[in-house]
Amino acid sequence: MVVDIVRLLPAWLLVGVALGLAATGVVAATFYAADRLFPARNRAGGGPSVDGAERRRMEVRDYLRSIGERVRENHAVDGVTVPFFLPEREVAITFDAHDYFRLREAGVSAVLAEHELPGHSLGRRLPFDVPEPEPRARRTPNPVAAAFDELGVPRTADAAAVKRAYRERVKEVHPDQGGDEAAFRRVREAYATASAHVEGEASVDPVPETRGTR
Structure with missing residues (x-):
C-alpha cells in the first residue's frame, strides 16, 4: 500500500525529499566529526573546561591554609581515604556523604563539605574555633x-x-x-x-x- 502511494507522488517531490534527507545526513555527519576532532570547550572563556572537583579541592585547600591549619591530602582514616585531614585536630573532611557517616560511626571527627558549599563557609562546620582568615591581599x-x-x-x-x-x-x-x-x-x-x-x-x-x- 505504501509503495502504491509513493508511486502516485510526483517525481519532483520524491527528488526533493531524497535531497533533503541526504543534506540532513551530511550535516549530522559533519557535526559528529567536528565533535570528535575538537572536544567540547568552555564557550564562555574559549579555553578548556575546568575540572569542578579539582577547583573545589583548591578552594578548600586555600581556605584551610588561610586559617593556619596544617593539611594532609588523600589521607586514610579508619579505612576511608578523605580529601583532607587535619592532623593537629584529628578532623577528617570529605565530600562524600557515605564516607562521612561511615567515619562518624567509627568515632572519627568528620566534616561533610558538600560540593555546593563555598570554601569560606567550611569554617562554620569545623569542630573548633576558627580564626578570621586574612584578606588575600594582605597575605605574603x-x-x-x-x-x-x-x-x-x-x-x-x-x-x-x-x-x-x-x-x-x-x-x-x-x-x-x-x-x-x-x-x-x-x-x-x-x-x-x-x-x-x-x-x-x-x-x-x-x-x-x-x-x-x-
Missing part, C-alpha cells in the same frame, strides 16, 4: 614556611627530622601507593625547599629515592 606567601607546613614539621626541625617527615609524607602521597601525583610533586618540592633552608643551598641533600617507599 612564605615558601619556606609553606614547605615545613607541607612536611608537617616545625621551622626549627633539623635535616634528619626533615628527611624523616619527607619519607612519611611520601608514603601517603606516592602515586605507586595510590596517592595523588600533584600532592607527591608538592611534597618533593617542599623537601627541597626545607632542606635548602636547613643546610644551605650548597649542601642540600638530593631527594631520597622513593621507589620502594618501605
